[in-house]
Amino acid sequence: MQVRGASTAVDCSKMKIPHVLTIAGSDSGAGAGIQADLKACAARGVYCSTVITAVTAQNTVGVQGVNIVSEDFVAEQLTSVLSDMQVDVVKTGMLPSVGIVKILCQKIREFPVRALVVDPVMVSTSGDVLAGASILPVFREELLPMAEIITPNLKEASALLGCAHLETVADMRSAAKSLHAFGPRNVLVKGGDLPDSSDAIDILFDGDNFYELRSPRVKTHNTHGTGCSLASSIAAELAKGSSTFSAVKVAKRFVETALDYSKDIIIGNGPQGPFDHLLRLKSSSHDCHRLGVFNPSDLFLYAVTDARMNKKWGRSIADAVKAAIEGGATIVQLREKDVETRDFLESAKACLEICRAYGVPLLINDRIDIALACGADGVHVGQSDMPARVARTLLGPEKIIGVSCKTPAQAEQAWIDGADYIGCGGVYPTNTKANNLTVGLDGLKTVCQASKLPIVAIGGIGPSNARAVMEIGVPSLKGVAVVSGLFDRECVSTETRKLHGMLTEARSLVNEKKRHN
Numbered sequence: 001m002q003v004r005g006a007s008t009a010v011d012c013s014k015m016k017i018p019h020v021l022t023i024a025g026s027d028s029g030a031g032a033g034i035q036a037d038l039k040a041c042a043a044r045g046v047y048c049s050t051v052i053t054a055v056t057a058q059n060t061v062g063v064q065g066v067n068i069v070s071e072d073f074v075a076e077q078l079t080s081v082l083s084d085m086q087v088d089v090v091k092t093g094m095l096p097s098v099g100i101v102k103i104l105c106q107k108i109r110e111f112p113v114r115a116l117v118v119d120p121v122m123v124s125t126s127g128d129v130l131a132g133a134s135i136l137p138v139f140r141e142e143l144l145p146m147a148e149i150i151t152p153n154l155k156e157a158s159a160l161l162g163c164a165h166l167e168t169v170a171d172m173r174s175a176a177k178s179l180h181a182f183g184p185r186n187v188l189v190k191g192g193d194l195p196d197s198s199d200a201i202d203i204l205f206d207g208d209n210f211y212e213l214r215s216p217r218v219k220t221h222n223t224h225g226t227g228c229s230l231a232s233s234i235a236a237e238l239a240k241g242s243s244t245f246s247a248v249k250v251a252k253r254f255v256e257t258a259l260d261y262s263k264d265i266i267i268g269n270g271p272q273g274p275f276d277h278l279l280r281l282k283s284s285s286h287d288c289h290r291l292g293v294f295n296p297s298d299l300f301l302y303a304v305t306d307a308r309m310n311k312k313w314g315r316s317i318a319d320a321v322k323a324a325i326e327g328g329a330t331i332v333q334l335r336e337k338d339v340e341t342r343d344f345l346e347s348a349k350a351c352l353e354i355c356r357a358y359g360v361p362l363l364i365n366d367r368i369d370i371a372l373a374c375g376a377d378g379v380h381v382g383q384s385d386m387p388a389r390v391a392r393t394l395l396g397p398e399k400i401i402g403v404s405c406k407t408p409a410q411a412e413q414a415w416i417d418g419a420d421y422i423g424c425g426g427v428y429p430t431n432t433k434a435n436n437l438t439v440g441l442d443g444l445k446t447v448c449q450a451s452k453l454p455i456v457a458i459g460g461i462g463p464s465n466a467r468a469v470m471e472i473g474v475p476s477l478k479g480v481a482v483v484s485g486l487f488d489r490e491c492v493s494t495e496t497r498k499l500h501g502m503l504t505e506a507r508s509l510v511n512e513k514k515r516h517n
């Protein structure tokens with residue numbers, strides 16, 4: 001058996017990933033507990049391992065049942081993870097018995113970690129007891145002194161102190177100071193339940209200074225699991241190497257953002273729903289207008305806009321896009337150079353609405369940020385833009401990515417980088433793109449023959465030469481992309497219709513030829 005740390009050479013190409021171990025209860029409704037911890041850590045970009053102390057039958061209404069895991073088996077889980085994986089931070093949630101708390105303390109002494117984050121979970125958001133008063137002494141005497149930070153809410157702070165309800169910010173400050181005396185390096189008293197406050201106020205005390213952290217209260221019922229998620233996010237930031245103060249600020253901002261994003265989602269019938277840590281539920285899987293996977297035949301007549309040309313002819317980008325689609329454009333790219341970002345985003349949103357109504361994909365030229373912000377179907381990037389590989393990481397697997405290529409080597413790289421199609425050109429000289437090298441029909445043919453990806457030809461293409469382009473007859477060539485031939489014209493829909501007719505004819509001829517050969 002190989003022992004960690006034995007004399008194996010260090011491989012510099014490998015990366016140590018920040019790692020949080022959460023020891024907590026499972027929530028079958030997945031709003032809180034282990035499930036919230038996993039989602040928060042995933043959202044904050046750290047690895048999360050899990051030691052389960054109890055399995056709860058739980059939903060948005062309340063806790064229907066609790067099954068506590070035996071102390072021996074909690075110990076076994078802790079040993080499994082801590083003895084093998086390089087855990088940076090341990091975060092605690094539901095610790096339902098004195099024995100489990102004692103085992104945890106003993107394991108942390110045996111396998112030291114950089115920091116311990118204690119979320120002293122006692123009562124669920126629905127008011128159900130998750131850890132009784134019997135655990136308070138061992139918390140005070142053993143666990144809290146080991147903690148880098150503890151994160152009690154108002155009820156937990158008063159339970160730990162054995163004092164009356166906390167009702168004001170002054171009460172929170174004094175509780176934070178008293179809790180600090182138990183030994184944790186930092187105390188964060190969360191004021192989410194503070195009455196009569198339009199802000200969410202938390203008090204952080206580091207032994208010397210008080211920090212009052214305020215943010216506007218998000219009006220939502222979807223708050224189940226906020227405590228677990230906040231503590232896990234603090235643990236995640238500590239695992240990445242942040243200071244405790246910065247970890248708390250980032251974690252609080254993250255939870256607020258997720259709450260705001262999730263304020264109107266509906267999961268369950270109970271009074272307190274879960275929220276969406278990954279900010280994905282509304283925008284992706286439930287976007288009923290979302291297009292399916294990329295279809296290479298969409299490249300047939302690719303309309304690429306130009307702000308200058310549309311301005312010259314006195315039309316908005318959205319009107320130009322609508323006209324192109326009505327004339328038969330099968331895919332649209334917004335290529336809006338020198339347009340203010342805010343204006344670009346507004347027109348991109350308007351164009352997306354039009355494209356979705358017609359079922360035509362909308363891509364954004366160069367600007368990954370605009371594509372992300374408006375929810376476009378993808379981007380087109382050139383050899384000096386954001387690398388396709390990076391764009392893929394930012395946009396995810398579903399978006400369409402096109403790359404400009406002039407050579408087989410570039411086409412091979414586009415394939416390796418995860419592009420969906422290639423734009424090859426300029427095929428003919430053009431005034432639309434300055435200093436652009438022309439590859440000609442031969443250059444286009446060479447790239448088409450070498451490419452594993454579908455190709456659209458671009459550059460100086462219009463009704464007079466579209467047929468010659470399509471007649472190179474290489475199967476990977478799926479269509480033509482046109483800027484001035486469509487948009488530097490008085491009537492966009494007429495020009496698009498004309499070109500569509502010619503391309504359809506050319507395609508029939510090519511198919512005919514194929515049948516005869």
Ligand SMILES: Cc1ncc(COP(=O)(O)OP(=O)(O)O)c(N)n1
Nearest residue numbers: 365380381382383404423424458481
């Ligand atoms: C379909 C298509 N092909 C090629 C290009 C050119 O992209 P790029 O090389 O990045 O040049 P700019 O368009 O950004 O000037 C394209 N836009 N579309």
Ligand SMILES: Cc1ncsc1CCOP(=O)(O)O
Nearest residue numbers: 426430432459460482483484
């Ligand atoms: C963006 C681009 N990339 C290569 S050529 C070109 C310009 C195409 O414009 P036009 O269709 O007006 O020649």
Ligand SMILES: [Mg+2]
Nearest residue numbers: 366381382385
């Ligand atoms: Mg570009």
